[in-house]
Amino acid sequence: MRRDVFQALADPTRRAIILMLAVSAMTPNAIADQFDISRQAVSKHIKVMSECELLAQEQKGREIYYHLHADKMKEIEKWLEQFKQQISKRFEQLDEVLIQLKQKKK
Amino acid sequence: MRRDVFQALADPTRRAIILMLAVSAMTPNAIADQFDISRQAVSKHIKVMSECELLAQEQKGREIYYHLHADKMKEIEKWLEQFKQQISKRFEQLDEVLIQLKQKKK
DNA sequence: TCATTACGAAACCATTTGGTTGCAAATGTA
DNA sequence: TACATTTGCAACCAAATGGTTTCGTAATGA
Numbered sequence: 001m002r003r004d005v006f007q008a009l010a011d012p013t014r015r016a017i018i019l020m021l022a023v024s025a026m027t028p029n030a031i032a033d034q035f036d037i038s039r040q041a042v043s044k045h046i047k048v049m050s051e052c053e054l055l056a057q058e059q060k061g062r063e064i065y066y067h068l069h070a071d072k073m074k075e076i077e078k079w080l081e082q083f084k085q086q087i088s089k090r091f092e093q094l095d096e097v098l099i100q101l102k103q104k105k106k
Numbered sequence: 107m108r109r110d111v112f113q114a115l116a117d118p119t120r121r122a123i124i125l126m127l128a129v130s131a132m133t134p135n136a137i138a139d140q141f142d143i144s145r146q147a148v149s150k151h152i153k154v155m156s157e158c159e160l161l162a163q164e165q166k167g168r169e170i171y172y173h174l175h176a177d178k179m180k181e182i183e184k185w186l187e188q189f190k191q192q193i194s195k196r197f198e199q200l201d202e203v204l205i206q207l208k209q210k211k212k
Numbered sequence: 213t214c215a216t217t218a219c220g221a222a223a224c225c226a227t228t229t230g231g232t233t234g235c236a237a238a239t240g241t242a
Numbered sequence: 243t244a245c246a247t248t249t250g251c252a253a254c255c256a257a258a259t260g261g262t263t264t265c266g267t268a269a270t271g272a
Contacts, residue, residue, distance in 0.1 A: 107257095107258070108258090117259090117260080119260090143261070144261075144262065144263085146262075146263080147261055150259090150260070151260085154259095168269040169269095
């Protein structure tokens, strides 16, 4: 099983859960109330996100509050930075072509 | 089948392909040469990315050059913005708690 | 004309995914 | 103590995923 933040973001339900937990920690029941799927289905999503260290749990009596480990999202940003860096290479290559065309003219 | 940019990014091979195509368009064979999997496996990844409109093809004789539709990546950035906005709400709530504590002291 | 090359499509397979229902354990409450 | 609530875990299922091999077809070049 692949377990990284990209995998966590791949499912729309998980993305919605992440946006909710970004505001404040919640219990599985409270999260499940917001969706049309079963509590257990939500629990599975929570498990996936826990496995990629996006979530931390805090037991309070019989309730478990899930907190978002927001820093993990930086991995996405890091990749996006890498992506933009590659894009800039494209333009560098274009520049080279233009320079070569210029030299041919001479 | 879910077909969005998040899905496209979920697989590490696809992420690597995207980074390559960000620099310049490539043919399926040229892409496959960079990986240990079969050309057909790469073709499947290309298909997934095409279906979520991340790729555009340009036929040149018997070769097909796949170009990256880099703008599509903005959907990821858009979601990340939304995420950060939610995170900021968390601090607004914290501020409220502090204000309430202050008022209780009086 | 004919072999080669580049590619997509199809069939197949094991594994993963996203969902379900049922159950047991732990905790809080009457 | 008895009962209700919150939760995780296991079993199960259909569909999707990521890979393979095989085949068909269109363009290239000798």
